[in-house]
Amino acid sequence: MASKHYSNLDLINLVDSFPNAATHPVSHAERVGELSILVHNTHTLGYILPSVAAVLKDTKISGTHWGFAGKVITLAGETVEERSENIRGTAESWRENGIFDILKGWRNELYTIYSPKGQEYFRLERSACALFGVVTYGVHMTAYTTSPLKIWVPRRNPAKPTYGGLLDNTVAGGISSGMSVFETLVKESGEEASFPESLIREKAKAAGHVSYFYQRMKSGGGEEGLFQPEVEYVYDLDVGNDVIPKPCDDEVQDFHLIDVEQVKAELAKGSFKPNCSLILLDFFIRHGIITPENEPDYLEIGSRLHRLLEFPTW
Amino acid sequence: MASKHYSNLDLINLVDSFPNAATHPVSHAERVGELSILVHNTHTLGYILPSVAAVLKDTKISGTHWGFAGKVITLAGETVEERSENIRGTAESWRENGIFDILKGWRNELYTIYSPKGQEYFRLERSACALFGVVTYGVHMTAYTTSPLKIWVPRRNPAKPTYGGLLDNTVAGGISSGMSVFETLVKESGEEASFPESLIREKAKAAGHVSYFYQRMKSGGGEEGLFQPEVEYVYDLDVGNDVIPKPCDDEVQDFHLIDVEQVKAELAKGSFKPNCSLILLDFFIRHGIITPENEPDYLEIGSRLHRLLEFPTW
Numbered sequence: 001m002a003s004k005h006y007s008n009l010d011l012i013n014l015v016d017s018f019p020n021a022a023t024h025p026v027s028h029a030e031r032v033g034e035l036s037i038l039v040h041n042t043h044t045l046g047y048i049l050p051s052v053a054a055v056l057k058d059t060k061i062s063g064t065h066w067g068f069a070g071k072v073i074t075l076a077g078e079t080v081e082e083r084s085e086n087i088r089g090t091a092e093s094w095r096e097n098g099i100f101d102i103l104k105g106w107r108n109e110l111y112t113i114y115s116p117k118g119q120e121y122f123r124l125e126r127s128a129c130a131l132f133g134v135v136t137y138g139v140h141m142t143a144y145t146t147s148p149l150k151i152w153v154p155r156r157n158p159a160k161p162t163y164g165g166l167l168d169n170t171v172a173g174g175i176s177s178g179m180s181v182f183e184t185l186v187k188e189s190g191e192e193a194s195f196p197e198s199l200i201r202e203k204a205k206a207a208g209h210v211s212y213f214y215q216r217m218k219s220g221g222g223e224e225g226l227f228q229p230e231v232e233y234v235y236d237l238d239v240g241n242d243v244i245p246k247p248c249d250d251e252v253q254d255f256h257l258i259d260v261e262q263v264k265a266e267l268a269k270g271s272f273k274p275n276c277s278l279i280l281l282d283f284f285i286r287h288g289i290i291t292p293e294n295e296p297d298y299l300e301i302g303s304r305l306h307r308l309l310e311f312p313t314w
Numbered sequence: 315m316a317s318k319h320y321s322n323l324d325l326i327n328l329v330d331s332f333p334n335a336a337t338h339p340v341s342h343a344e345r346v347g348e349l350s351i352l353v354h355n356t357h358t359l360g361y362i363l364p365s366v367a368a369v370l371k372d373t374k375i376s377g378t379h380w381g382f383a384g385k386v387i388t389l390a391g392e393t394v395e396e397r398s399e400n401i402r403g404t405a406e407s408w409r410e411n412g413i414f415d416i417l418k419g420w421r422n423e424l425y426t427i428y429s430p431k432g433q434e435y436f437r438l439e440r441s442a443c444a445l446f447g448v449v450t451y452g453v454h455m456t457a458y459t460t461s462p463l464k465i466w467v468p469r470r471n472p473a474k475p476t477y478g479g480l481l482d483n484t485v486a487g488g489i490s491s492g493m494s495v496f497e498t499l500v501k502e503s504g505e506e507a508s509f510p511e512s513l514i515r516e517k518a519k520a521a522g523h524v525s526y527f528y529q530r531m532k533s534g535g536g537e538e539g540l541f542q543p544e545v546e547y548v549y550d551l552d553v554g555n556d557v558i559p560k561p562c563d564d565e566v567q568d569f570h571l572i573d574v575e576q577v578k579a580e581l582a583k584g585s586f587k588p589n590c591s592l593i594l595l596d597f598f599i600r601h602g603i604i605t606p607e608n609e610p611d612y613l614e615i616g617s618r619l620h621r622l623l624e625f626p627t628w
Contacts, residue, residue, distance in 0.1 A: 021335040205602035288519035292495040306620035
């Protein structure tokens with residue numbers, strides 16, 4: 001069987017899969033029209049599938065914790081703590097009753113959801129975020145050596161329930177409530193690649209962000225079609241030849257130092273966890289490997305890697 | 315008099331000044347509703363101010379060259395050549411009759427306007443593009459030295475009619491019809507900074523693009539409020555200590571090698587030509603100078619520097 005060949009734009013389309021209001025105003029309006037929306041004042045915080053909204057209305061506990069006005073849903077509570085407690089009650093009752101498959105991945109890890117101007121609005125169990133379609137945040141770092149450029153690429157533990165066995169970014173992890181971006185990077189660099197803290201503090205370089213609006217596919221586990229607008233803070237780390245990443249927790253099976261042509265070939269084969277391929281495309285654009293001359297979709301790719309999300313962000 | 319202090323987000327707001335459909339759907343729809351649109355099939359190629367549309371309808375030559383259906387305007391012609399000839403006729407008659415101030419900057423330089431999939435649709439005199447609100451393209455390169463990082467910053471000739479005396483990017487120029495991105499960079503690097511061709515071909519590194527939707531301000535000359543959606547292809551050049559840019563044509567007065575803190579201070583004072591400040595913000599983000607820790611508007615800035623334009627692009 002001939003394997004599929006993904007163009008760089010194909011890789012973007014897999015991950016930035018929700019219609020964009022700028023270029024596809026009609027499909028965007030139609031799609032949003034089918035959904036319920038979680039709002040705070042005039043601001044939309046997330047999109048909710050009709051199937052999830054129906055369950056939310058039917059959940060006993062929801063009566064006092066949620067407001068419903070047609071497709072507009074509000075979370076009750078005067079404070080961050082009250083709102084977080086209310087949504088926790090709903091999510092836990094769903095988990096206990098086995099309502100949504102995605103909650104089988106319960107992490108006991110809270111993410112923060114923001115209202116405008118970066119105000120903390122509520123905190124929510126990580127695995128439940130896609131049910132409410134709210135923005136989540138992560139850090140991704142590419143560790144590399146130069147002359148010639150090679151990239152440290154880990155393979156995910158095949159036993160992992162999500163994207164097991166696929167290739168990943170050198171370091172990647174979600175940002176939990178109360179953690180700063182850089183402290184998350186330091187922590188994940190130790191846990192996933194055994195990089196010493198001092199190395200990250202001295203040499204890791206912030207290099208922008210990648211953002212996209214992902215609608216979950218089957219391969220990610222859990223319900224299909226859930227909304228996952230995401231922001232990944234991007235870092236580069238020139239590790240030189242003396243530092244070698246090695247797995248520390250059970251997330252990663254092993255690391256390989258592979259050259260640019262091999263990375264490109266693996267991207268085209270779809271070997272990377274989908275959102276990780278976007279971090280590598282951004283790396284290749286910033287490092288002059290993907291250029292206006294060799295990539296026909298250069299502008300679309302570069303813009304869609306930095307999607308301006310329609311929700312408040314951090 | 316205390317001088318104004320611009321935040322980095324202020325600098326973005328000055329240049330990416332047209333409402334964004336993603337985050338401001340209502341103001342975007344209201345603004346577009348006031349305008350005429352230049353279309354090809356179902357695709358909008360540009361926005362036209364009511365005052366310009368009124369003149370277009372009144373221009374004698376327009377009868378056979380243009381179609382009007384309410385606010386929807388089409389350019390007649392079966393081929394790129396016919397369409398280019400038709401729009402040239404209109405623009406030249408406006409110029410001859412002194413209708414629009416912006417045409418006083420007539421350059422005798424053609425820009426290409428694209429329909430979807432990067433198909434050439436027509437070519438138009440550079441100074442007339444903003445009257446039709448179509449996307450234009452340029453190259454911008456930042457030349458720098460390392461340890462410590464310093465940037466070669468030119469001051470524009472004070473005699474220039476547009477943004478005279480302001481600071482600029484090391485090399486910057488528009489992409490004319492028939493020129494590739496990289497060949498434009500080579501040509502402008504010679505003309506504006508006297509950089510030898512071999513240096514650019516060996517050392518200039520593509521580093522992405524910056525795109526924004528600018529609505530012209532008085533300081534740019536010509537009519538206020540004209541639409542200028544733009545794409546700038548971005549290059550970096552580490553010139554080392556032996557290469558020194560020097561003015562070649564009359565665009566630039568002189569070059570100064572200034573450190574990051576000075577560049578930041580000049581940005582905050584509004585000393586740079588407005589769109590050039592965005593190229594420097596992108597440079598600072600990519601090089602880890604602006605970080606999530608020191609810039610509260612990091613995500614909004616990073617996304618708006620790569621605006622996905624609502625028009626077909628190259």
